[in-house]
Amino acid sequence: MIRLKKPFNGYISCDKELKDANTVLFGVPYDGTTSYRPGARFGPKSIRNESFGIESYSIYQDKDLEDANVFDYGDLDIPVSQASKVIKEVKDFTSKLLLSGKTPIMIGGEHLISLGAVKALAEKHPNLTLIHFDAHADLREDYLGEKLSHACVIRRCIELSSQILVYQFCIRSADKQEVNYAKENIQVNMQKYNFENLGNILNKIADSPIYLTIDLDCLDPSVLPGTGTPEPGGVSFKELREAVTMVASQGKVVGADIVELNPMCDHSGVSTIVAAKLLRELLLALNK
Amino acid sequence: MIRLKKPFNGYISCDKELKDANTVLFGVPYDGTTSYRPGARFGPKSIRNESFGIESYSIYQDKDLEDANVFDYGDLDIPVSQASKVIKEVKDFTSKLLLSGKTPIMIGGEHLISLGAVKALAEKHPNLTLIHFDAHADLREDYLGEKLSHACVIRRCIELSSQILVYQFCIRSADKQEVNYAKENIQVNMQKYNFENLGNILNKIADSPIYLTIDLDCLDPSVLPGTGTPEPGGVSFKELREAVTMVASQGKVVGADIVELNPMCDHSGVSTIVAAKLLRELLLALNK
Amino acid sequence: MIRLKKPFNGYISCDKELKDANTVLFGVPYDGTTSYRPGARFGPKSIRNESFGIESYSIYQDKDLEDANVFDYGDLDIPVSQASKVIKEVKDFTSKLLLSGKTPIMIGGEHLISLGAVKALAEKHPNLTLIHFDAHADLREDYLGEKLSHACVIRRCIELSSQILVYQFCIRSADKQEVNYAKENIQVNMQKYNFENLGNILNKIADSPIYLTIDLDCLDPSVLPGTGTPEPGGVSFKELREAVTMVASQGKVVGADIVELNPMCDHSGVSTIVAAKLLRELLLALNK
Amino acid sequence: MIRLKKPFNGYISCDKELKDANTVLFGVPYDGTTSYRPGARFGPKSIRNESFGIESYSIYQDKDLEDANVFDYGDLDIPVSQASKVIKEVKDFTSKLLLSGKTPIMIGGEHLISLGAVKALAEKHPNLTLIHFDAHADLREDYLGEKLSHACVIRRCIELSSQILVYQFCIRSADKQEVNYAKENIQVNMQKYNFENLGNILNKIADSPIYLTIDLDCLDPSVLPGTGTPEPGGVSFKELREAVTMVASQGKVVGADIVELNPMCDHSGVSTIVAAKLLRELLLALNK
Amino acid sequence: MIRLKKPFNGYISCDKELKDANTVLFGVPYDGTTSYRPGARFGPKSIRNESFGIESYSIYQDKDLEDANVFDYGDLDIPVSQASKVIKEVKDFTSKLLLSGKTPIMIGGEHLISLGAVKALAEKHPNLTLIHFDAHADLREDYLGEKLSHACVIRRCIELSSQILVYQFCIRSADKQEVNYAKENIQVNMQKYNFENLGNILNKIADSPIYLTIDLDCLDPSVLPGTGTPEPGGVSFKELREAVTMVASQGKVVGADIVELNPMCDHSGVSTIVAAKLLRELLLALNK
């Protein structure tokens, strides 16, 4: 007889039963507001496909994804080009996960999708704190007239509630208005270039529910060329890995995302591997 | 003294004065509804940049673009992600050109932009005939729920007026509904795979105003790999060049476009050269 | 509630139940004897991943894969580097399929895997006829001392039984010994360069069970650069598509394979689309 | 004991002794006047490196390079950037070969190098006939002020002697001045687009010594994207192979070259294979 | 009416009037003496094209190019292959800029072009100091017999006048003769590998007019793979950005260049972005 195979095609080792899972991974293949180089829509599929190129075990944390209860749902079905509908889909799905007691981990896709997840989480946790790793401030009022743009996503998050606080790290690109907005708005705390003070901040916000949003372009383009808007002068893989592990281990993370991998700009395939390995470290650090 | 250079950066030899020009070339860097591989937004810029790699003179037609009155306007300023606004921009600009007595020639960008140009032309010429070169029928009612999609653009054009006729050539990909729609709708005439009967049809519609819309994926992917949705089994460059020249020389062409070049999928650069050369042949054939 | 998605990741529309299927598709991600450019191991995965870029409906045949009973099993689990074990795995799996009354359709991987399928089929059909589309004769006695090599696969098939006949098409590369072997061995019929006489031959062997093995490098490298040993001077997509349809429609095909797609050499992605579309045409033509 | 290997790194099977060879192959890694995309300097090395990917035996001609007396000299040592010195080096080396009774076969590099070889040959054969396969006429008086440019090479050859005749084939790009020059100059015979009349012309010039110069961009860019100035609308590999074989078999060829392969634009590697295979067919056809 | 667009295609925000500009940017698309991988000719065009991918505002310096009086002249018209003519064109143009009181900022192209600019500046400032960032010493007497070569450019500059001093940084490739020449020649001061002592040196030469020449291959190839002669072991983007800013802010810079970007080796596009961002930082730091 032919033995049927379990047709699993998700991220390595995230093949646990949904009902048992405490963490649910899902992808949002959207890049509709990308302003420079599109292709982030292929991010989730690439991360899953190439995840078999790394181990499920982390030598850094001495933990194995085989031992973690993570379920990979696959990608949400979303429209190609309407930002507001995409945000709504993400929000609704995230809300369902929260209702079921699951921690949502989202992979993009472009950065605008974070707004959907933050909407759902801010309803549950009005005092949500955003930890934001990015090369770009994403604090524009609008981008070429559009308010729902990857370049405005953090500002849109802040506008959800005056209780939301944002701690930005690695920022090295913005326009003057964004810098001024960050200075004048007490909700925003901008750390330029690197992760300085991350430890202190985590101590300070010890009891706050945290949403960690990682735009992969916080990495230097030498480490991750495969992103839509590469910005020279970023952090190393080691710095990002340690920062992610620190937040996920020490903080009270209630949701997270990894966005802006663009496989169309990743000819060597190395950027996808970087994203896949970072996701493993995030999932393991959350699995306390 | 430093001699100032004329800062021309348009398509080769299309540097005539706007007021003298009988033909106006413009680009629409939009790919917001692309369903498979995005990047057609970079089409107009690439075609202009690489046009210096070909001659302004055509040995096929024994004509030179230097002797043609074509003005390259550059690209329209359009929003990144809202299809309806893009179509409106294209329509308004095309209408202005028509009011000034100019023939509009548009370079894409994805195929949906043709709807904007056809709207403007159909207002002026209610009995407009569309000559449509494409691998795909583009006759869907909607695509994943979206009616303004590249996959539906010809159907949207047909719906503008019951007087509009469409002659499709080179079609080799569709779903069953599109094929049935084409059979049942008297406005649509589908020629599969190649340009058979093009000569007869041009004779038949001799007095009709023609809009020629060229989706470059009618070419075989060996000739033009650089497109969003390559479809094996297409025509050769020679076949397309001859068909374009025939339509533009014999027909009463009131507008035209060349769409769906995707430079992000054109690693060898050859697809861009194909598009640039085809545009030259089109412009020269229109310049009677 | 979160609605669970069917985690299908196979070739488009080949998601029927195994028990209902009359045709079973499976992949063999092996390229261990590749002598020039390795990477065919990624062929099956790429074909499946990119199959969503084409339609399930064929305008050529007016048939839809949605209406065909094909089950995509996924890839066999095979060792990385031992040819004889891989051939045994393929043979055993094929035999199981035949026992269940399923038609086996295999995607490679390199050409040596055909030997496994032919072994199984020749046991059931001692008078098997091989229809072989390829740029290379694959008739070597050995290749650098190895007898289990992609360069010897057809010779190994012939040696299975003196009843087996081979009809080769599109051959344009061989060494002198192979050419002489073909001339002197009555089991081999070599048609150089193209598909001439294919119709006559199909008539002649009307009642014989046929195994159709398609090495994609029979195509010209302009059409399919993504293969391990590209050989200039091949056939067009149209020629191959028509030949495949003819064999599958008119002949009594009891098994088939499509091998030697190498995604590592397919930077434009077009070769994978060619393979995916050809597979659709094969499956539809077999579905009488 | 360690057995020393013959450190041969030339084109396949061209490892005969210089003194026995009737044909000498040599490379000229020069691209100093390339106007669009440089990189042809890497042509000779790539052709040699990849020649192990094809057979030494030709199924078309039923001949084997193992049986031909060809010696691969390697590359000439030339300056990087001074055209006149390069031409002199090529001329001097070619003259030495002629003195030794060897037939020179040169691989480029850019097209200007042909001038060096033609100079040497025209000294020996004042009634030399050039058979010229190319997309471009190369008949300019000068290119941006330079007279020693790839775009002027055939004109410079014609100017060497009023006895020299040129038969051009496949031409599809020129400026108006070149076309007029060709019409008015009795030394030039231009066949546009393809190889029509090649047979008749070979008959007509049966006794003339022929220099065959093959600019690989006569091929369609789908077949050979890897060239500095790709020009859509060219011939197929089959057409070129047959034309080369016809000239070399029927004509009295006293020298030949294959130029303008640009490996930097050949990401799939297929262009290099095309050049390597064409060279084999040329060498075999010359080996009567 | 159709509103005419200002046909600006220069580097972001460098669209001020020439007469008002204190700084003039110009490109020299020359790579005629490149010895390894050519293509630097496309550097200026690529930097301009991709400059829209970065901000005009620098978060490092809190300055905006919108507020700087920089005019982008475009590229000089230069011959393709004659080094001495190119150097003369660059020298003449630079002299004109100096006469008009403009600071010249040149983008290459290969490193030899610096000789033209230094000639003009050394006429005006006989005590010119060269600050030279590079992986290679460029101190050869000649390169394969050519004295006008990128590999000799600094030696040629030194020979212009015995008053000229050179401070080299990041050097990690040279031959023994160059190292000895540097040791024995009091005009040359070589700092290997990095920017150590840059601050001290700037203090020491506080009143000297400085020409800053930046060969981008001083960067590590991981940061900038897109260069003709990559040399592992270079500095990071951060180190180079800080060094450039330090020289431009503290020194009396009378001219500068950024050379050796090679877009043909920049498949990910990241190298071009690095060059574009560095140019912004240089222009802003000069704008005191």
Next chain:
Amino acid sequence: MIRLKKPFNGYISCDKELKDANTVLFGVPYDGTTSYRPGARFGPKSIRNESFGIESYSIYQDKDLEDANVFDYGDLDIPVSQASKVIKEVKDFTSKLLLSGKTPIMIGGEHLISLGAVKALAEKHPNLTLIHFDAHADLREDYLGEKLSHACVIRRCIELSSQILVYQFCIRSADKQEVNYAKENIQVNMQKYNFENLGNILNKIADSPIYLTIDLDCLDPSVLPGTGTPEPGGVSFKELREAVTMVASQGKVVGADIVELNPMCDHSGVSTIVAAKLLRELLLALNK
């Protein structure tokens, strides 16, 4: 007369006579057990081809390969797909070199080939110490059932003799079993992530014969994307260069290899240059 050129095509300056050489370089173009991305078979050829892009002189060590007695043998003739035969070929060749008093330096190819060299060396030096630079522990008992796999190579080396000691550096990927094996087996000393303690260890093992095996993926993928199994978080070129120099200068190195360069994943060509430069530093440091 035509002056015959010495047909040297080896690694720069390694053209000394075999009999005079104290060091022999050889390549093993094997990648038969590669589990993820194949192509390392092209490593030796690429390193040689591109070695002309670097100097033979090292500014770091102030030594020149011209002054070293190294002979480049070229590549071993090996079967494509049978691991055990390849290992035997490597072992036999290495033994011959040792008999002749030559130091063997091998370039791969995949890591499994090290087993062949270590077998030969361990016969001569039973107390051999392995210095192992790698991202992966390579300590598996078997990999998907195969014991002769790149993923098990160090374990296989250890099993040769209980006297063999292994010092691993830069390890950042393993499964739990490998980590445990390393902890429990006194032959293995694993240094994670970097080269910490390398100096101390060299002092400790001062008199032991050392085999240095360098898997290039110990480097960060930003530095070397061109490898089969890239693993983010590796060391810099500077760190690796210094470590290699330290081992080769201070240790009693009796053999060494550099493996796992994969040119098929090295689109920018930079990885090959990294490997070529590292090889130069190794050869020079060994040349005391």
